[in-house]
Amino acid sequence: MKDKGFLGKIVYGYNHLEEYLLVGSLVFSVLLVFLQVVMRTVFKNSLSWSEELARYLFIWQTWLGVSIAFKEDEHIKVTLIYSIIKNKRGQAIIDFLADSIWFLFSFFLIFNGAKLVSSIVSRNVTSSGLGLPMAFVYVVFPISSALVCIRLIPKLKEKMNLIMNKEAGGDDL
Numbered sequence: 001m002k003d004k005g006f007l008g009k010i011v012y013g014y015n016h017l018e019e020y021l022l023v024g025s026l027v028f029s030v031l032l033v034f035l036q037v038v039m040r041t042v043f044k045n046s047l048s049w050s051e052e053l054a055r056y057l058f059i060w061q062t063w064l065g066v067s068i069a070f071k072e073d074e075h076i077k078v079t080l081i082y083s084i085i086k087n088k089r090g091q092a093i094i095d096f097l098a099d100s101i102w103f104l105f106s107f108f109l110i111f112n113g114a115k116l117v118s119s120i121v122s123r124n125v126t127s128s129g130l131g132l133p134m135a136f137v138y139v140v141f142p143i144s145s146a147l148v149c150i151r152l153i154p155k156l157k158e159k160m161n162l163i164m165n166k167e168a169g170g171d172d173l
Contacts, residue, residue: 018068022061029057052129056137063144070151092162099159103152106145113141 004011036050069075081094117139125134 015068015071018064022064022068025057025061029054029061032057049129052127056127056132059137060140063140064147066144067147067151070148089163089165092159096156096159096163099152099156103149103156106148106152109145110142110149113138113145117142 032050032054036047036054039050040046066075077098082091085091085094117135120138121133121135126132127134127137
């Protein structure tokens with residue numbers, strides 16, 4: 001890792017923490033589902049809470065995985081436009097527009113997800129199998145959306161710098 005100062009160390013540590021949490025939760029989910037299969041087939045008895053817990057873990061894995069997929073640039077995107085627009089500046093404009101829309105949508109999810117969680121907390125909704133407050137399940141929406149916004153800010157800045165740099169790709173769009 002290059003020395004990027006204190007903030008760089010925090011980002012580096014968070015990236016690894018996020019990966020370890022997701023891999024650990026995936027291993028736990030697989031073991032939990034395997035245990036449920038063994039309980040049903042061998043012992044003819046099931047764990048009433050395991051399917052629900054596996055479902056909630058899957059929701060968290062999916063939404064937190066959005067941040068990792070963004071970091072690795074692994075999200076699905078249509079790249080046909082890049083074959084039409086050959087210069088780097090034009091491609092940066094398209095990337096900037098797409099990432100801006102994504103940022104605005106994530107920002108929207110932060111606030112509306114927080115409203116949803118607040119509503120769930122005020123109604124004291126719990127899950128049927130675990131008795132877990134449902135706010136713990138739904139709080140992943142604003143959290144993961146905030147993480148995506150945080151990851152998008154430097155990328156938007158980078159694309160804006162490329163767009164503003166006329167030598168990078170020329171003016172011919």
